[in-house]
Amino acid sequence: MLIAAYKDGAWGDAEILPYGPLHFDPSMTTLHYGQSIFEGIKAFRMKDGSAAIFRPYENLKRFNKSAHRMAMPDVPEFHFIEGMKQLLALEDKWIPNAEEHSMYIRPFMFGTDEVIGVAPSSTYYFMIILSPVGPYFSKPLKIYVEEQFVRAAPGGVGYAKTAGNYAASLYPAKLAREKGFDQILWMDAKEHKYVEECGAMNVFFVLDGKLITPSLNAGTILDDITRKSVIDLAKSLGKTVEERDILIDELVEGHKKGTFTEAFGAGTAVTVSKIEVLQYKDVRISLDVSKMSMADELKQKMAAIKDGSAVDAFGWMVKTNA
Ligand code: PLP
Secondary structure (H helix, E strand, O other), X not given: OEEEEEEOOEEOOOEEOOOOOOOOOOOEHHHXXXXXXXXXXXXXXXXXXXEEEEOHHHHHHHHHHHHHHOOOOOOOHHHHHHHHHHHHHHOHHXXXXXXXXXXXXXXXXXXXXXXXXXOOOOOEEEEEEEEEEOOOOOOOEEEEEOOOOOOOOOOOOOOOOEHHHHHHHHHHHHHHHHOOOOEEEEEOOOOOOEEEEEOOEEEEEEXXXXXXXXXXXXXXXXXXXXXXHHHHHHHHOOOOEEEEOOEHHHHHHHHHHOOEEEEEEEEOOOEEEEEEEEEEOOEEEEOOHHHOHHXXXXXXXXXXXXXXXXXXXXOOEEEOOO
């Protein structure tokens, strides 16, 4: 694991140490006030045997955006990018060489002040840990459209990848699972009419032949890196893509008319995962996953860039130091 400490207004050197437990004072600020952020990134085994990380500079940008919102210091590019490259070089033999497998990279930062009192911490740890991973979901998803609980409101921290957003999602997600659903589709906090995002992924729909996804304007949705990549890829393939507010009623209507043909989630963990059911109130929208050609094409093209079997025309892949 990589670890660097921040104190007296500056970051110390990063060190790579054997993975193991940390010891903290019970008053450590993060445990009480949640000043904690993280990222999720993947490194892939390429066809030529080398390894490469998918768009880590975008994660660095988002990490520091989250840090800013949570009154935490920026993490230097060297610690974040060079740190993960060095760590991956050391653990190179653990980067899997199998379809839909990769090395998950988890950078995170948390406040370490020993004080009971609500204030930004003056000391922090930045760390990176790794784990080899396989596919997140093994089958198409059944999604519950959530109307009671909300994930994020305008002015809040929805766009930040901060621990509290995930803590707040656990109870509603548990209820949805008990009803037989895999994930929640969050709606806007005010009217519960507009679709936002889903668990650990962003959502895409094919409506009237166009690929549509919720816009990020309200600041309530995580600015996803897979989302950006899917949009760029789809545009390069000549698809019409719209980032806009999406009413749940449009999807219900589209389903009735037969013009709502595909739904899928996109994220680092899930890559592209098809949605077969959307449950909204007592309306069950069932989609035929075998006919989701746009999702199939995008998933296959993304995978080919990640393992080096297609040209990386966008310059997304960053080689490790191995
Ligand atoms: N939305 C949320 C809430 C997430 O936690 C994630 C996580 O990875 C995503 C979307 C997908 O974002 P990305 O594509 O950057 O992984």
